[in-house]
Amino acid sequence: MSNEIKDLYSYQYLSSLSLYELMNLPTSTPSSYGNNGFVPSSYSLADCFQSSPGAAYDSLLHKTLGVSPSSSEVFNSLVDQESKHDVTNDVIGETPTRVSASSSSSEADLPGEDSGKSQRKRELVGDGREENQNQSSKKVGKTKKKEEKKQREPRVSFMTKSEVDHLEDGYRWRKYGQKAVKNSIYPRSYYRCTTQRCNVKKRVERSFQDPTVVITTYEGQHNHPLPTNLRGSSAAAAMYSADFMTPGSFTHDMFRSSAYTSGGSAAAALDYGYEQSSYGSVNANPNAHQEYRQGGEYELLKEIFPSIFFKQEP
């Protein structure tokens, strides 16, 4: 894990990138980039990645940083790294491979987190949640464990500039652990979705190199809509609910709304590690602090890769 963090820090961050800017990314390569700023109203980042994720990233870098060939290497190195991993495409559906999530591998950085030990506890106790986890980690044999690893839920990590560690994303989370992070003075917090039979997890940690940056990693897919009684942001809840009703209907306007609602921005990366993460800085509005993280990043990701974030009940 420490190596991954080092890798992450060695990557060049995207800077000054708002969601709105992301929305305006062209789908084509940088060479064809430059249509006088015209952007279709229904344009979405999902379109961008789905049509040509690599080109999208190149364009993104080109547009936001004013660089192209050298910074493209940043992305390429990510791709190379990712190509070593075992990507489960049936889980991620339409997710493009170059920015895809993986539900597996990462054996090195993430040892089986819900394997034998969880069962041990389950046998001793056993509440509703663990009963659910039982479904995914019932078998304990070594081969089963390996299979389990391969079937690990896809993970999505991204970085966000925020003053608060735990960002409001519309769902309710319960903290179940906190660990010191190696090579970092900031701890990592572990959260679980509080909804019954939903075992989505997320990890939150603050970047050691840039303390203004929060690294959030989601794992798993919610099997339920967003809670309507979202604390602190009924507007966000309404937006999320609408989003839930019409997955994939994300439009340019919605994106813009989301960006401004969240008061920030995020550039997402999918994988099981942080090495693919990049972030965009929030707009430099000193008065926007209280509006931080009303939700946005997660919804953004959910729109980009709906199959990862939302799993319909059978």
Add this chain to the structure above:
DNA sequence: CGCTTTTGACCGGCGC
């Protein structure tokens, strides 16, 4: 009182 957070213990995986 019910829910959430804190925190030390514990476990499995992995590298040496």
Add this chain to the structure above:
DNA sequence: GCGCCGGTCAAAAGCG
């Protein structure tokens, strides 16, 4: 085999 590390558990404490 041993130690390190990431992840999880669960009792206790905190909070509204």
